[in-house]
Amino acid sequence: MSKRDYYEVLGVAKGADEKEVKKAYRRIAMKFHPDRNSDDPDSDDKFKEASEAYEILSDREKRAAYDAHGHAGVDPQMGGAGFGGGNFSDIFGDVFGDIFGGGGGGRGRGGPQRGSDLRYTLDISLEDAVRGTQVKIRVPTLQHCGTCDGSGAKAGSKPVNCDTCGGVGQVRMQQGFFQVQQTCPACRGAGRIVSDPCTDCRGQGRVEETKTLSVKVPAGVDTGDRIRLSGEGEAGPDGGPPGDLFVQMDVQRHPIFERDGKNLYCEMPITVTDAALGGELEVPTLDGRVKLKVPAGTQTGKLFRLRGKGVKPVRGGSEGDLLCRVEVETPVNLNKRQRELLEELASTLQDSGDKNSPRQTSWFEGVKSFFDDMKL
Incomplete structure (x- = not known):
């Protein structure tokens, strides 16, 4: 079977310099190295083919003979310079000396080494x-x-x-x-x-x-x-x-605050009356307590931003904010009088229609519309 062109084997142009040839051989040799391709029976032949091409193209006299006469110029039987008979260890050591400790140069580790981190x-x-x-x-x-x-x-x-x-x-x-x-x-x-x-x-x-x-x-x-x-x-x-x-x-986790980058978050439970009537509440920060005005009609999920009460990043930049999320707490363990007052409040709220509970009224209207559409 005729041999492939050496430049084609290494994937380089005819005008490639010594560094390009060496780099191309390194890439192909590592790809088809027999120790890395034990399950590929063709890798050995491809590795040898690349080594043969490198030996010819890395030697000025052999490369000149090959350029002038092709494979005949380097075939010993036809008077050519010839391939070195499969001395792959010298070729491989020359190219991969920095990986395997020096190849033909004999460079070993030796000497004191740095300790572990x-x-x-x-x-x-x-x-x-x-x-x-x-x-x-x-x-x-x-x-x-x-x-x-x-x-x-x-x-x-x-x-x-x-x-x-x-x-x-x-x-x-x-x-x-x-x-x-x-x-x-x-x-x-x-x-x-x-x-x-x-x-x-x-x-x-x-x-x-x-x-x-x-x-x-x-x-x-x-x-x-x-x-x-x-x-x-x-x-x-x-x-x-x-x-x-x-x-x-x-x-470590904090009992009140949760960090996200330079911002801090906290859950702020408030009573039904504070949410409905509004008021001024004390909010904790890492620098102490601050006053926060809660407007009347505040709903669960409302976020209040306290600017500059977050974290100043270690790598520089402006300070983050503290964001307080409101959680309206439903009262529990009511006594008789408290229950009577809430029942009285509920009665007055029903009489006012959607004036006091617009979200609830809107939601029920949406539910009604949904079921009406299903009947069609």
Whole structure:
């Protein structure tokens, strides 16, 4: 079967430069890599085809011969430069060295590594979230061992380079027709071996400690907001730098207010008489009580907005509002006199027709119209 054009295989134009060719091969090789396509029997051939095309087009002399004479110019049987006989590991390592630890360059991890980041969930009241506060927290973490200064070695000794990986922390492993680099099993990627370990940290270079930190919580934070404390995470292995600590806010439920962004909401129960006659009521805010005028005839669901009584956002902007939703409360546990008065009121309301209850009258008229339409 005739071979496909190498430019067509990689999906690049004939004038493509070296970077474009390399980028195209990387994309195709990752797509058809046998380890990622074990259930596709054709992936192996496609991977080899792309590797062959890359070897020819990435070499100036071979590419010039191919451009001049096609496949015949690179066919060894016809005197061409030829394909390298399937040495895919060198090709793959050259292109994917940054992924598999250096490919042909032999770059290993080695050296101290940064410690892990930590997360601490801070339960905080709505009042403290709105106003800001300062709290102390206790965080269990790994810190550098003071006895060995994080080296893991006993006093008077020091770690030595790992013989298995030569101190780079990685070893090459042959997998089929290509090579990859993996973490050294002997030193677990550290690149060094502690032959005489420190008795306090048992050669780990780190010990478990609980430290107390002071956290300044800015005004306006909300659930999910995070405060970053640089260098307060876990100490790095082999004396490496520490990670960071992220303190995540979790604002607790409030018995009166509910927060939505920069606005606050609350339910405000009022009596039937206050709703009917109107009046002046005291409303709670996070800054204290304020007076609110309720007009006569107020209905359940009415929203009253108190401007500037909400939350000032932590990232800046104007303060939000407090919105109070009215709930007209039906009186319960009536005594005899109260019941008589309500019955007398009900009698007078019936005599007035829809004057005092326009919504109720409108609703019943709608119901009547609905059933009349059903009879048609």
